[in-house]
Amino acid sequence: MLRFTIKCPHCQSHGIARGIEKVSPTSWLLDFQCDDVTCGHSYRTRIDMFPPETPIPRRVRRETASLQFNE
Template sequence: MRFTIACPQCGARGIARAMEKKSETDWEIDFQCDDVTCGHTYRTKLEMFPPELPIPKRQRRSNTELQFDL
């Protein structure tokens, strides 16, 4: 699967060519227009929200077996 976004110059498909991780929640992605007559290259920023890292999963509580008097 390719990461694509419309070219801001001509509107054709722009394909992600390189990605640089800036932090745990930020990336910069370089795109190149797929239209050879345009050939525009551009950089985008991808930021994850919320910017805080997710809360770690807690360990599952142990289930106590129910005892029934039959």
């Protein structure tokens, strides 16, 4: 299992991601909590994907053509 961590801005220990909120198709808010029990600081970060457009736009599904065989 992968744990997403960012250093705590107060004590520089590992901060572990505890929650995630999707803001848009290319942006998320992550809630972190310091892993050091004496610090226990909670903080929020924002992750944005650049460029803000999705890299490959979704295509409209085409109709399937029925095949006709000459018999």
